[in-house]
Amino acid sequence: MDFDFSKEQKLIQKEVRRFAQEELAPRYSQWDRERKYPRELVKKMGDLGYIGVSVSQELGGLGESYVTEGLVCEELSRGDCSLPMSTQVAGHLCAGLLEQGSRSVQKAFLDPFLAGEQVCAFCLTEPGSGTDAGALQTSAVRKGDAYVLNGEKSGITAIMDADFALVFARTTPGHDARGVSCFVVPCNLPGMSTQAYEDLGCNAIVRGSLFLQNVEIPESYRIGEEGRGFRLAMRGFDISRIFLCLEAIAPALVSLQETMAHVKGRTAFGRPLATFEAVSFPIIEHFSLLEAVRLLCYKALWLRDQGQSSTKEAGMVKWMAPRFSTNAIRDCITLHGHYGYTKEYPLEQRLRDVLAIEIADGTSQVSKLVVQREMMGREFLPYNYR
Numbered sequence: 574m575d576f577d578f579s580k581e582q583k584l585i586q587k588e589v590r591r592f593a594q595e596e597l598a599p600r601y602s603q604w605d606r607e608r609k610y611p612r613e614l615v616k617k618m619g620d621l622g623y624i625g626v627s628v629s630q631e632l633g634g635l636g637e638s639y640v641t642e643g644l645v646c647e648e649l650s651r652g653d654c655s656l657p658m659s660t661q662v663a664g665h666l667c668a669g670l671l672e673q674g675s676r677s678v679q680k681a682f683l684d685p686f687l688a689g690e691q692v693c694a695f696c697l698t699e700p701g702s703g704t705d706a707g708a709l710q711t712s713a714v715r716k717g718d719a720y721v722l723n724g725e726k727s728g729i730t731a732i733m734d735a736d737f738a739l740v741f742a743r744t745t746p747g748h749d750a751r752g753v754s755c756f757v758v759p760c761n762l763p764g765m766s767t768q769a770y771e772d773l774g775c776n777a778i779v780r781g782s783l784f785l786q787n788v789e790i791p792e793s794y795r796i797g798e799e800g801r802g803f804r805l806a807m808r809g810f811d812i813s814r815i816f817l818c819l820e821a822i823a824p825a826l827v828s829l830q831e832t833m834a835h836v837k838g839r840t841a842f843g844r845p846l847a848t849f850e851a852v853s854f855p856i857i858e859h860f861s862l863l864e865a866v867r868l869l870c871y872k873a874l875w876l877r878d879q880g881q882s883s884t885k886e887a888g889m890v891k892w893m894a895p896r897f898s899t900n901a902i903r904d905c906i907t908l909h910g911h912y913g914y915t916k917e918y919p920l921e922q923r924l925r926d927v928l929a930i931e932i933a934d935g936t937s938q939v940s941k942l943v944v945q946r947e948m949m950g951r952e953f954l955p956y957n958y959r
């Protein structure tokens with residue numbers, strides 16, 4: 574057993590941490606206020622190789638392990654725990670799909686995405702299907718050597734800034750996940766339109782709905798086999814969910830470190846706050862829980878690097894990490910007293926941003942169902958979960 578990162582991983586960790594402190598953290602609240610996608614920063618991230626870390630070198634990535642990609646996501650999230658939901662989480666899902674596209678699709682979409690020049694959106698959820706994603710109703714109908722797409726995708730991260738979208742649509746009518754295919758669709762095609770949401774957090778990567786009205790795309794824009802799209806999406810989730818958890822844990826750990834410094838420095842009743850157990854114990858409890866779930870995240874990524882399944886572990890961390898992280902940040906706010914409630918501190922924004930992770934990429938409830946299916950067997954599920 575080896576709990577340490579390699580020498581190379583530690584160097585990457587140090588470099589990304591410095592980048593996050595210098596380039597992301599100082600503008601984290603400004604981007605939130607202005608609802609501005611920081612394209613220039615994302616370009617820098619592309620130049621530094623921080624996007625698509627595990628994509629093979631032949632296809633323009635760094636060809637690094639999932640553990641290393643997780644480390645990059647965690648470190649970026651110490652400076653900004655919203656942006657990686659687009660660049661690292663949706664980014665990982667989209668890159669994984671584009672890797673399976675034709676060479677011309679890879680050149681047209683994967684290359685500019687890895688370079689940080691184009692923004693992608695992962696479009697699975699619909700107004701009538703979220704948790705039960707396989708029941709989606711957006712249609713893709715063949716027309717010669719093209720497909721015509723119609724439908725609405727909802728709740729999509731960064732759709733307002735996306736240059737292209739990975740869209741899941743039904744090629745076989747019905748409600749069966751096996752009739753779903755995946756397509757890459759440029760956002761500037763006729764028939765594509767969007768509508769922004771006013772969200773609680775993650776405001777720099779504005780979510781919204783995507784409407785597809787008779788959008789025609791060539792057959793070559795289909796990713797993978799017809800009817801196999803849902804399976805492709807689920808495979809990506811086993812990794813992206815873990816990145817999302819590291820994205821939640823990082824700001825919680827930073828908040829706890831800041832809170833520890835605060836309660837050591839501030840006094841009440843003639844003593845540092847840190848000497849009161851009611852102050853110090855919650856901090857210690859949060860550190861303990863977060864350290865445990867962080868290790869499980871890296872174990873899950875390591876399993877995938879070894880070619881083993883991480884479905885159970887991804888489900889376990891997905892219900893724990895965002896919940897433990899929001900609990901920790903909430904306590905950090907109260908332990909800062911009235912200052913913690915102001916926008917002078919990044920705590921309130923972190924709480925708003927991390928709360929999103931309790932829902933995105935699958936809720937706590939469905940994550941527990943995944944673990945239940947893996948541990949007890951499909952026959953003990955309350956219904957036929959896909």
Ligand SMILES: Cc1cc2nc3c(=O)[nH]c(=O)nc-3n(C[C@H](O)[C@H](O)[C@H](O)COP(=O)(O)OP(=O)(O)OC[C@H]3O[C@@H](n4cnc5c(N)ncnc54)[C@H](O)[C@@H]3O)c2cc1C
Nearest residue numbers: 695696697698703704728729730929932933934935936938
């Ligand atoms: C910040 C954010 C970013 C997102 N980004 C994207 C994106 O980029 N692309 C994308 O496609 N989607 C995205 N989503 C959508 C997200 O994946 C869905 O919101 C999520 O899967 C839940 O689906 P739903 O909202 O339709 O909730 P529903 O499916 O309607 O569920 C509502 C509630 O019921 C519970 N529930 C449902 N079924 C069961 C069950 N069988 N047992 C127990 N409880 C159940 C759920 O856990 C939830 O609490 C994003 C969401 C958020 C909040």
